[in-house]
Amino acid sequence: MRTNLKAGDRVRLLSMTDDPDPISAGTTGTVAGVYPLSDWTQVDVDWDNGRSLMLSIPPDQVEIVSTKADQTN
Incomplete structure (x- = not known):
């Protein structure tokens, strides 16, 4: 399973x-x-609430808010 x-x-x-x-x-x-x-x-995520918790995709679902490239421009 590939993810972007x-x-x-x-x-x-x-x-x-x-x-x-x-x-x-x-x-x-x-x-x-x-x-x-x-x-x-x-997917290992450092959540803004202070937790670090892995996602399993699927079934977990996220949307991209911004990419690393967006943040460096």
Whole structure:
């Protein structure tokens, strides 16, 4: 499973499933790392609320708020 996310991108969480202590939808954060696997992608995010929590895409869903390139221009 491929994703367009890259380290440094800013994201907003749309949904997180199957986590006993999920991040709330609408929370923003910065992608720290992207690790593609065969059927899914693991994404490490440093959330603005102080937590660091990995996403599993799919089923978790985020939208890109800004890319690292946007932030350097």
